[in-house]
Amino acid sequence: MITKQTLGMYKVFTRGGDATRATHYCAGCGHGIINKLISEALAEMGLQDKAIMVGPVGCGVFGYYYWDCGNISAAHGRAHAVATGVNRVLHDSVVLSYQGDGDLGAIGFNNAFQAASRGEHFAAFFVNNATYGMTGGQMAPTTLLGMETLTSPLGRSAQHDGYPLHVCEVFNQLAGPVYIERVSVADSTRILKAKKAIRKAIEIQRDKKGYAFVEIIAPCPTNMAIDAIKSAEFCMTVMEKEFPLHCFRDKSAEALPREEAPTPPDINTFFAADQTLDVPAALTDDSFGEVRLKFSGFGGQGILSLGHLVADAARLERRFTSWFPTYGPEQRGGAAACSVVISGKPIGSPSVDTPDVLVCMNQPSYEKFVGSVVPGGTVIVDATVTRTIEPPAGVKLVVMPAIDLSTQLGMPKAANTLMLAALSKYGVSRLKRESLLTIMANNFRKKPAFAEKNLALFEAGEKSVANT
Amino acid sequence: MTKFIKGNEAVVIGALYAGADVYFGYPITPASEIAHAAADWFPALGREFLQAECETASINMMFGAAAAGKLAITATSGPGMSLMQEGLSYMAGAELPGVIVNIMRAGPGLGNVYPEQADYNQAVKGGGHGNYQCVVLAPASIQEMCDFTQRAFALSCKYRTPAIVLSDGLLGQMMENLILPQSIMPRPDLQAWAVAGTAETRKNLVSSIFLNAPEQELHNQRLQAKYDSMRPDAAHETYLCEDAEVVLVCYGISSRIARTAAETLRSEGVKAGVFRPITLNPFPAEALCKTLVGRKALAVELSCGQFRDDLLMHLAKEGKRYQEVALVNHMGGIVMSVEEIVAAAKKLR
Numbered sequence: 001m002i003t004k005q006t007l008g009m010y011k012v013f014t015r016g017g018d019a020t021r022a023t024h025y026c027a028g029c030g031h032g033i034i035n036k037l038i039s040e041a042l043a044e045m046g047l048q049d050k051a052i053m054v055g056p057v058g059c060g061v062f063g064y065y066y067w068d069c070g071n072i073s074a075a076h077g078r079a080h081a082v083a084t085g086v087n088r089v090l091h092d093s094v095v096l097s098y099q100g101d102g103d104l105g106a107i108g109f110n111n112a113f114q115a116a117s118r119g120e121h122f123a124a125f126f127v128n129n130a131t132y133g134m135t136g137g138q139m140a141p142t143t144l145l146g147m148e149t150l151t152s153p154l155g156r157s158a159q160h161d162g163y164p165l166h167v168c169e170v171f172n173q174l175a176g177p178v179y180i181e182r183v184s185v186a187d188s189t190r191i192l193k194a195k196k197a198i199r200k201a202i203e204i205q206r207d208k209k210g211y212a213f214v215e216i217i218a219p220c221p222t223n224m225a226i227d228a229i230k231s232a233e234f235c236m237t238v239m240e241k242e243f244p245l246h247c248f249r250d251k252s253a254e255a256l257p258r259e260e261a262p263t264p265p266d267i268n269t270f271f272a273a274d275q276t277l278d279v280p281a282a283l284t285d286d287s288f289g290e291v292r293l294k295f296s297g298f299g300g301q302g303i304l305s306l307g308h309l310v311a312d313a314a315r316l317e318r319r320f321t322s323w324f325p326t327y328g329p330e331q332r333g334g335a336a337a338c339s340v341v342i343s344g345k346p347i348g349s350p351s352v353d354t355p356d357v358l359v360c361m362n363q364p365s366y367e368k369f370v371g372s373v374v375p376g377g378t379v380i381v382d383a384t385v386t387r388t389i390e391p392p393a394g395v396k397l398v399v400m401p402a403i404d405l406s407t408q409l410g411m412p413k414a415a416n417t418l419m420l421a422a423l424s425k426y427g428v429s430r431l432k433r434e435s436l437l438t439i440m441a442n443n444f445r446k447k448p449a450f451a452e453k454n455l456a457l458f459e460a461g462e463k464s465v466a467n468t
Numbered sequence: 469m470t471k472f473i474k475g476n477e478a479v480v481i482g483a484l485y486a487g488a489d490v491y492f493g494y495p496i497t498p499a500s501e502i503a504h505a506a507a508d509w510f511p512a513l514g515r516e517f518l519q520a521e522c523e524t525a526s527i528n529m530m531f532g533a534a535a536a537g538k539l540a541i542t543a544t545s546g547p548g549m550s551l552m553q554e555g556l557s558y559m560a561g562a563e564l565p566g567v568i569v570n571i572m573r574a575g576p577g578l579g580n581v582y583p584e585q586a587d588y589n590q591a592v593k594g595g596g597h598g599n600y601q602c603v604v605l606a607p608a609s610i611q612e613m614c615d616f617t618q619r620a621f622a623l624s625c626k627y628r629t630p631a632i633v634l635s636d637g638l639l640g641q642m643m644e645n646l647i648l649p650q651s652i653m654p655r656p657d658l659q660a661w662a663v664a665g666t667a668e669t670r671k672n673l674v675s676s677i678f679l680n681a682p683e684q685e686l687h688n689q690r691l692q693a694k695y696d697s698m699r700p701d702a703a704h705e706t707y708l709c710e711d712a713e714v715v716l717v718c719y720g721i722s723s724r725i726a727r728t729a730a731e732t733l734r735s736e737g738v739k740a741g742v743f744r745p746i747t748l749n750p751f752p753a754e755a756l757c758k759t760l761v762g763r764k765a766l767a768v769e770l771s772c773g774q775f776r777d778d779l780l781m782h783l784a785k786e787g788k789r790y791q792e793v794a795l796v797n798h799m800g801g802i803v804m805s806v807e808e809i810v811a812a813a814k815k816l817r
Contacts (some may be wrong), residue, residue, distance in 0.1 A: 013672070017680055049667040054532065064673050070663035072535045073675035075558045078528040080519070085532020085540070085662075088516045089490050093536075093665030111528070114521035264514030267484060271469060271648060278469050281647055308643070312472050315645050321472075324642040327498055327581065346609075348728030350642050352807050 008039030028228025035219035058100035077108025095122035105141035119176030137223035186235035288344030293363020297361030302416035421461025476501035482617030498637035499571035523548035527555025532562035537662025541568035557596030561676030574801035582801025610644035704752035712741030718768035729809035753786035
């Protein structure tokens with residue numbers, strides 16, 4: 001007989017398939033009490049519309065049969081990650097998660113730990129009954145030493161299975177949480193304290209103050225194979241020795257509410273303001289054909305940015321263009337190379353295996369790539385490279401003293417600008433000098449002094465080419 | 469407005485213009501620039517960015533944001549994609565939208581960070597547990613990295629199933645000119661089913677549980693009917709196919725190289741064309757069958773033949789016929805050269 005309607009719960013539970021007023025929990029189980037304490041707190045605070053409960057996998061999985069608020073059912077162990085996803089996009093909601101000891105303490109521990117560490121804005125309710133209830137009573141991270149379960153039939157052994165996990169104590173090492181308390185629902189005095197803790201955790205959400213964690217010791221008579229009273233006694237006499245009831249932290253008074261970000265700019269205005277060159281789209285020009293270039297050298301020589309500059313200049317001339325770098329450990333290992341294609345039509349392969357133009361600033365890349373240059377092509381190589389191999393027949397060789405000259409002129413890191421000058425002077429990229437210089441100037445737009453120096457270097461490079 | 473940017477960055481621009489509310493992700497080469505750009509641009513534009521503790525967390529954060537009725541995106545590469553399969557199955561089961569970008573790298577296992585297309589089956593055939601499908605789009609240019617990310621959001625919301633943008637390390641790292649979208653896409657109304665912390669959505673439940681077997685079967689049947697209904701959104705592109713004797717069938721970056729190969733083949737007297745599925749799921753099976761009638765077919769892929777075998781399945785199922793489909797491929801992070809495709813195509817004559 002129903003004497004009083006539970007606040008915050010549906011009047012009749014229909015989501016399980018049958019219209020019933022009874023929960024699915026076993027007699028003497030702690031979940032039913034905890035479900036009720038949460039729903040009453042939400043109802044009393046008038047938060048049911050705002051509340052979103054993220055449920056677990058385990059005995060608590062069917063909480064959504066009962067809670068009259070928004071409900072989301074997460075994967076096993078993932079309620080903290082799911083609740084993170086919710087609270088990050090709904091700042092005005094009251095987000096709650098509900099997980100058991102296997103769900104939170106084992107499979108989902110890192111998700112819970114990290115969310116707590118980040119101080120996510122939700123209240124986490126952690127039901128500790130020292131066992132996996134729903135799957136039939138296996139060992140949980142919180143199972144006590146000596147306790148017999150289906151997967152510790154001889155009793156949990158410290159040597160073999162390790163020790164019970166104290167989640168509150170672990171979380172208390174983190175700076176993120178605002179509130180951490182361990183309570184119990186084993187008797188009426190404890191239930192009243194649990195009610196206060198649950199209410200506080202929800203108030204913290206209402207006030208947008210951050211992460212609240214409440215561990216609740218709960219009896220599981222079915223899996224302990226004892227009656228409800230003995231099970232509650234076990235919680236109070238045995239479990240509390242391992243898991244003492246305690247408020248580990250309460251910073252709810254001093255915690256500041258979450259700040260909202262200022263109104264953002266318009267998206268088009270934002271992207272127009274980043275000062276990369278906005279040029280019209282490429283035009284098809286069948287007469288242009290295609291130029292395929294490869295740039296190579298050591299990392300730090302500005303190889304990738306040299307290729308990038310050339311590709312960007314091609315864009316300025318409304319050519320189709322692509323730039324593709326080496327990446328990953330190869331790049332970090334010191335070798336840098338990139339492929340640039342400049343074309344009068346949409347580009348097929350962006351990877352240049354047989355270049356028309358090879359720009360080479362070190363020995364290994366010269367040896368690696370020089371044989372791949374097509375007949376009629378050009379190799380521009382730094383003068384410091386010892387040419388043990390000659391380029392293939394019909395390939396023009398240009399030796400540029402880029403490293404020496406840039407060092408001589410006091411800009412050793414700008415040798416790539418001299419290679420660019422050679423590329424420009426020989427006309428092999430088929431791009432206009434002014435296009436290359438426009439991009440160079442734009443690249444240095446935030447450092448006008450560098451822009452001037454590099455222009456001077458570029459001109460010195462041109463002169464050096466003219467004199468050879 | 470145009471920009472010369474990386475494919476990985478173009479994804480973020482596509483997401484922002486699709487109205488994405490949040491990016492969740494974990495760094496992984498060769499997809500990390502997506503997270504870098506998202507970390508810069510999402511907060512600057514009033515959207516949310518969060519680096520998750522692992523890909524399992526990323527996809528479950530996506531689940532949460534989607535359940536709350538918001539548009540979420542994440543990006544990763546093979547090892548991370550494997551970790552996300554759990555969440556993808558739950559999202560498909562709970563019928564949640566969201567976009568997952570996979571910048572494929574070589575595997576199995578840790579493999580390396582160079583381009584491969586070996587996550588084809590994982591993406592197209594579900595990948596996680598249970599009978600489900602994701603929408604799968606395969607861009608082949610920096611423009612499409614942006615545009616298909618937008619299209620992925622639209623299709624994902626339309627069919628309430630996750631959408632995967634299946635790309636690779638080469639497309640992620642290369643730069644081309646991008647023409648930016650002009651305005652943010654209209655926002656779909658997801659309030660009918662979302663749990664948004666409002667009076668209107670208080671009654672809603674997002675879940676993938678059907679404890680009762682007949683109900684679970686009914687849910688599955690409904691999902692299958694939904695996946696069948698996606699077929700009108702199948703898209704493809706043909707290049708030089710009108711008079712072709714050999715058709716190179718390929719998607720993503722492979723289709724770029726095949727394009728050059730088809731031109732080379734034609735200059736050497738072989739009439740070659742390219743058939744390129746744009747959506748890998750739904751697959752443009754009807755168009756494929758029509759294009760291949762009376763022609764030799766050569767699958768070009770950066771995987772072991774996963775794509776070729778799927779073509780055989782589609783031809784058998786859709787065309788009710790068996791057709792030889794030859795294979796030219798590379799695995800392990802090596803991109804095939806134009807010459808290799810040309811040589812393989814010439815062998816078919």
